[in-house]
Amino acid sequence: MQTFSCRCGNPLFFENTHCLGCRSEVGWCPTCANIVALETLPKGGYRCTHPGCATDLMKCHNYAFANVCNRMVVMNDGHADTLCDCCRYNAVIPDLAIEGNRARWAALEAAKRRLFHTLDVLGLPHGTHGDAIRVPLSFSFMADALPDQGLWRSTASQEKVYTGHANGHITINVKEADDVERERLRVDMNESHRTLIGHFRHEIGHYYWDLLVKARDEEACRRVFGDHHHPSYAEALEHYYQQGAPADWSIHFISAYAAMHPWEDFAETFAFYLDMVAVLDTAMHMGLSRAEYDGSLDGMLQAFHQVGMAVNELNRDMGLLDLAPGVMAPAVRDKLAYLHELIRNAPRSLEG
Ligand SMILES: [Zn+2]
Ligand SMILES: [Zn+2]
Ligand SMILES: [Zn+2]
Ligand SMILES: [Zn+2]
Incomplete structure (x- = not known):
């Protein structure tokens, strides 16, 4: 696995959800295939900060609601698939x-x-x-x-x-x-x-x-x-x-x-x-x-x-x-x- 780089210059790892340097939230951008710092958008959602990417993103449902994922999904007109390319399996x-x-x-x-x-x-x-x-x-x-709680029953x-x-x-x-x-x-x-x-x-x-x-x-x-x-x-x-x-x-x-x-x-x-x-x-x-x-x-x-x-x-x-x-x-x-x-x-x- 490679390591990635935050906009603050700190290294980011494949499992990260935050940058330990600047505290930015981070996630996997499916467009540029990188772990990237996330910029919060006024309309809701996030923007990839990887140079030259700038894709509008949303957190995978399992990232947003269960914190068991760190992947993003691409936002189209405010809508997105709710599960990322790994959680959808x-x-x-x-x-x-x-x-x-x-x-x-x-x-x-x-x-x-x-x-x-x-x-x-x-x-x-x-x-x-x-x-x-x-x-x-x-x-x-x-x-x-x-x-069950009952003593008579075993697995x-x-x-x-x-x-x-x-x-x-x-x-x-x-x-x-x-x-x-x-x-x-x-x-x-x-x-x-x-x-x-x-x-x-x-x-x-x-x-x-x-x-x-x-x-x-x-x-x-x-x-x-x-x-x-x-x-x-x-x-x-x-x-x-x-x-x-x-x-x-x-x-x-x-x-x-x-x-x-x-x-x-x-x-x-x-x-x-x-x-x-x-x-x-x-x-x-x-x-x-x-x-x-x-x-x-x-x-x-x-x-x-x-x-x-x-x-x-x-x-x-x-x-x-x-x-x-x-x-x-x-x-x-x-x-x-x-x-x-x-x-x-x-x-x-x-x-x-
Ligand atoms: Zn950072
Ligand atoms: Zn990107
Ligand atoms: Zn996911
Ligand atoms: Zn086997």
């Missing part, structure tokens, strides 16, 4: 009557905005209901149903909300936005990383399988990731939760969970690819010359290794988790090569 939002949910929702939206930014860096197509896209994308942020399994993807609809359990809860799950499930943005990157991997691979490139995908129909997903899931990943998973997979089924392998590898793109994009904007590469996958892997090793050492200095794996298995590189081509050749729009 929401199908279900957290119940704000529950304490803590506004903060959880804000964390979810911040991760979602970063996700869309990376998709746009890559030029990947996406759209929601009403857009001309073969598989409309949408998000639901839901909590487990809580048991049945069907009331549990699983994070997952089905036909373009991504569900994220809002408890993933709780740091303590998420870290507990990470340790329980023996994962090297479990982050909110990581969930979005994994689930969007399933979305792009549906959009770009299903009935379009399944044969080539099968050759790289294995047969997604044998064993069935349900069989693979049961086997994984009984036996876990094979001991030698790291020779073949980016993560232990990827060993479960070719669809999970695809999503895990896709998430790792997005991790690399996001990290290298940020490192490049921060002026790290090690992050520059020629556009090839091997150039990208080399640059990510260089940046990753430096950040791993910085993290170890601070007692934090490693950012990048030390070694990349050849089998994982082949899967990334498939994704690299799939993403580079993806059409900008995919209609019905």
Whole structure:
């Protein structure tokens, strides 16, 4: 992610709603694609202060009324779409009557905005209901149903909300936005990383399988990731939760969970690819010359290794988790090569 600049000269960051220098309200202008200081207009609304832009804007409904967004929408004759280009993908939002949910929702939206930014860096197509896209994308942020006050009732399994993807609809359990809860799950499930943005990157991997691979490139995908129909997903899931990943998973997979089924392998590898793109994009904007590469996958892997090793050492200095794996298995590189081509050749729009 790049940093931006306020009219006062102070740096602005992707998540900002105010400038810490001049206290101006700031927001994302969709016209010039910048975080900008907002000038209040006498007629209501705001004007983008980015030099040469001056678009009249309104706050996204979720910015104005819930403060979980920092995006603006373009004002036309005083009217505007009420939701920004990220919030318009929401199908279900957290119940704000529950304490803590506004903060959880804000964390979810911040991760979602970063996700869309990376998709746009890559030029990947996406759209929601009403857009001309073969598989409309949408998000639901839901909590487990809580048991009633009555002591007789417990939370049945069907009331549990699983994070997952089905036909373009991504569900994220809002408890993933709780740091303590998420870290507990990470340790329980023996994962090297479990982050909110990581969930979005994994689930969007399933979305792009549906959009770009299903009935379009399944044969080539099968050759790289294995047969997604044998064993069935349900069989693979049961086997994984009984036996876990094979001991030698790291020779073949980016993560232990990827060993479960070719669809999970695809999503895990896709998430790792997005991790690399996001990290290298940020490192490049921060002026790290090690992050520059020629556009090839091997150039990208080399640059990510260089940046990753430096950040791993910085993290170890601070007692934090490693950012990048030390070694990349050849089998994982082949899967990334498939994704690299799939993403580079993806059409900008995919209609019905
Ligand atoms: Zn400022
Ligand atoms: Zn602008
Ligand atoms: Zn919004
Ligand atoms: Zn998955």
